[in-house]
Amino acid sequence: MSAAWIVVLAVGAVTVLFKGAGPVFLGRRVLPPRALALVEVLAPAMLAALVVTQAVGGDEAIVLDERLAGVAAAGVALLLRAPLVVVMVSAAATAALLRLL
């Protein structure tokens, strides 16, 4: 089997397990209050981590580029209470325009 197919099958199997872990193994079981509190904090933590990773994350390095300018534009749009689509288009347009220059 080629290296590529080993990768595809191995990564696929592990990912199926990762994504299925909660719904398959925990299922409809009601979470205890502490676990519920955990889940409440997880979303803002995960989202913040995603923002940082996607805004300035590079190959094991912090990379400041047009994405950050796009996020700044998004921040302004959010302050102005723009709808979600406008926020994202502001970010994309800012990054794209800067790259044209």
Added chain:
Amino acid sequence: MDQESRFRDGVVAGLPLALAPLAFGAAFGVLAIDAGMGGLAAVVMSATTFAGSAQFAAASILDSGGGAAAAVVAAVLLNARYVPQSLAVASIFPGSKRRRLVESQLIVDESWALAGRSGRFDYGVLVGVGVLFWLLWVGGTAIGIVVGDLFDPEAIGLDAAFPALFLALLVPYLRTRRALGAALLAAAITLALIPVAPAGIPIVAASLACLLGLRR
């Protein structure tokens, strides 16, 4: 509101982002061909792994001559965040274990984040966004293999749209001190770990660090 309309809500919520999975899917297809993976392997990977960063990392490693082991490790680390995400939505999937196993594959950052928008994770939204993205992702990959790049997603700033999306989804949470603290802590940990840890670790570490903060 019934399930069908929630599903439609999900699809509608995902539509503004639709260009992204399509364009990045095509980009992955192109990279996979360059890396010698072959078209079928690329499409199968998109259909089964359905995770952009992990797929790009694995293909890049293969492309640069790294072995299967390195590619697998990188992809697995990057996808580790789906475990806490999966646990968070554990109770919203209906039906048999097999159905839950299949439908939980629709968990990706965007479907998970948009599903959580109302405060409680919404199954219809998750599946709606998930199905839309899956179709576009796999379709995009197929297009990339056959046609080549559609266009450069970075040229139109699509890579900036993602952090913007997650920022927009984060802001409503920041009304409680607890959530604000968690977000700041997670951001700081992520920033600190990116230069020193393999890709994927910073997000998981930052998310899990908030568990420690809950000892009260």
